[in-house]
Amino acid sequence: KAxxxxxxxxxxxxxxxxxxxxxxxxSGHRSVSWYQQTPGQGLQFLFExxxxxxxxKGNFPGRFSGRQxxxxxxEMNVSTLELGDSALYLCASSTSGTSGTDTQYFGPGTRLTxx
Amino acid sequence: QKEVEQNxxxxxxxxxxxxxxNCTYSDRGSQSFFWYRQYxxxxxxxxxxxxxxxxxxxxxxxxxxxxxxQYVSLLIRDSQPSDSATYLCAVNRDGNQFYFGTxxxxxxxx
Numbered sequence: 001k002a003x004x005x006x007x008x009x010x011x012x013x014x015x016x017x018x019x020x021x022x023x024x025x026x027s028g029h030r031s032v033s034w035y036q037q038t039p040g041q042g043l044q045f046l047f048e049x050x051x052x053x054x055x056x057k058g059n060f061p062g063r064f065s066g067r068q069x070x071x072x073x074x075e076m077n078v079s080t081l082e083l084g085d086s087a088l089y090l091c092a093s094s095t096s097g098t099s100g101t102d103t104q105y106f107g108p109g110t111r112l113t114x115x
Numbered sequence: 116q117k118e119v120e121q122n123x124x125x126x127x128x129x130x131x132x133x134x135x136x137n138c139t140y141s142d143r144g145s146q147s148f149f150w151y152r153q154y155x156x157x158x159x160x161x162x163x164x165x166x167x168x169x170x171x172x173x174x175x176x177x178x179x180x181x182x183x184x185q186y187v188s189l190l191i192r193d194s195q196p197s198d199s200a201t202y203l204c205a206v207n208r209d210g211n212q213f214y215f216g217t218x219x220x221x222x223x224x225x
Contacts, residue, residue, distance in 0.1 A: 033212075035215075045212065101146060102147070103149065104205070104213050106159045106160070108157070109157075
């Protein structure tokens with residue numbers, strides 16, 4: 001079974017621009033979560049989608065948004081980029097997102113650099 | 116109080132020794148527990164998960180869960196330099212959100 005895929009793997013943007021990142025979950029997985037990881041910080045939860053609905057949202061400004069499509073693929077968008085948005089953005093998928101015994105698997109991440 | 120807490124380290128052990136990583140969690144309703152390994156610049160890779168009290172072994176790795184004390188540990192036997200990484204502890208409470216610790220940095224010295 002193919003793993004979680006993320007595109008693009010690397011991105012360089014300038015302040016004020018916007019960016020869209022894509023995530024394709026493992027086949028059969030319906031829950032997709034997004035995380036931001038910066039040096040010295042742990043994984044910070046952005047949001048989680050299941051069946052095209054955002055169920056949980058972390059403590060990030062409204063510039064960060066996401067969506068999920070009917071095939072479970074997900075995108076996240078960051079508008080008006082700031083230097084502090086430079087980070088590794090990770091997508092993780094799990095089967096149902098409704099069971100306490102679900103397991104999350106991570107994609108390779110998208111490395112975003114904001115200049 | 117953080118959902119999941121880990122000692123950030125760094126933890127250094129000599130090659131061939133046992134590395135012991137610990138994690139505590141705050142919510143007694145947490146149902147499943149995970150250890151991920153993350154190499155610098157890479158994404159987290161699942162090593163083990165455990166649901167029930169006690170020990171679970173997989174090769175050189177043993178996960179230990181004590182729900183009464185709300186802690187999870189990971190033992191790495193015969194540590195190798197390739198085990199040098201950051202280890203993340205995670206808990207799943209209800210399926211739709213996972214909570215991660217900040218990770219423990221492990222260095223295995225040849």
